[in-house]
Amino acid sequence: MLLKFQKYQGTGNDFIMVDNRTLFFPKNDTKLIEHLCDRRFGIGADGLILLENDTLSDFKMVYYNSDGNESSMCGNGGRCLTAFAKSQGVIENKTTFNAVDGLHHAHVDSNGIISLQMIDVNTISLQPEYVFLNTGSPHHVTLVDDLSSFDVKNQGAAIRYSDLYGKAGSNVNFVQPLGENHFRLRTYERGVEDETLSCGTGATATAIAMHALGKTTAHVIDLDVEGGKLQVAFEVNDGKYSNVHLIGPATFVFNGEIEI
Numbered sequence: 001m002l003l004k005f006q007k008y009q010g011t012g013n014d015f016i017m018v019d020n021r022t023l024f025f026p027k028n029d030t031k032l033i034e035h036l037c038d039r040r041f042g043i044g045a046d047g048l049i050l051l052e053n054d055t056l057s058d059f060k061m062v063y064y065n066s067d068g069n070e071s072s073m074c075g076n077g078g079r080c081l082t083a084f085a086k087s088q089g090v091i092e093n094k095t096t097f098n099a100v101d102g103l104h105h106a107h108v109d110s111n112g113i114i115s116l117q118m119i120d121v122n123t124i125s126l127q128p129e130y131v132f133l134n135t136g137s138p139h140h141v142t143l144v145d146d147l148s149s150f151d152v153k154n155q156g157a158a159i160r161y162s163d164l165y166g167k168a169g170s171n172v173n174f175v176q177p178l179g180e181n182h183f184r185l186r187t188y189e190r191g192v193e194d195e196t197l198s199c200g201t202g203a204t205a206t207a208i209a210m211h212a213l214g215k216t217t218a219h220v221i222d223l224d225v226e227g228g229k230l231q232v233a234f235e236v237n238d239g240k241y242s243n244v245h246l247i248g249p250a251t252f253v254f255n256g257e258i259e260i
């Protein structure tokens with residue numbers, strides 16, 4: 001069978017997009033999805049995203065990490081899927097779609113920048129050396145002095161596979177403050193099992209964690225990731241974070257087709 005797909009990337013976090021509204025795609029074929037995401041033997045991507053019909057909203061998002069397993073929410077992927085849905089004529093510039101963590105609102109501005117509403121965050125674990133929270137995916141957030149020389153892959157894997165997070169594991173974000181509302185982060189991603197150039201739920205987690213730690217009083221945070229720049233905006237009342245938005249570009253890379 002010939003699989004038609006489009007590649008998208010959001011600040012360097014890259015995805016294979018498939019229009020699966022006819023439900024033709026073999027969703028349970030973990031090995032196929034892993035192969036398609038392989039950067040040498042397949043198309044190459046951090047993840048694969050299916051666009052499907054939904055009874056409650058404009059469309060449904062189904063997300064797979066590059067290990068081939070379906071996973072939790074992908075913030076950059078949600079922004080890229082919004083751009084893909086627009087390119088396919090499924091939506092115009094505003095949408096509500098259904099993902100594994102519920103309904104998401106998104107809109108595309110006149111410059112193509114996409115703002116994606118993320119889930120509210122009401123539970124934050126503040127520990128002496130780190131913060132843990134869930135922004136649609138689980139995130140461990142810890143401050144480091146110099147990100148440029150930091151061994152993200154090995155240090156990230158050690159935390160991800162530690163007893164802290166059991167079989168499920170967690171994504172791991174290493175953060176360096178750059179200014180009052182400006183942080184740099186590098187992320188080790190669960191399910192990719194490597195550093196990615198960007199992680200949207202990770203950037204969201206980092207922004208909220210920095211506010212919860214008192215490292216900033218701002219409610220609009222700039223985040224420098226390896227693949228570009230993201231912004232996270234939120235409201236907060238009594239330690240509860242709402243109206244959370246992940247804002248940034250989502251770029252079409254190429255059309256492709258591959259025999260599967």
Ligand SMILES: N[C@@H](CCC[C@H](N)C(=O)O)C(=O)O
Nearest residue numbers: 071074075076137199200201
């Ligand atoms: N890159 C994504 C996160 C995708 C899910 C994550 N790897 C997990 O399994 O928790 C993002 O942009 O949020």
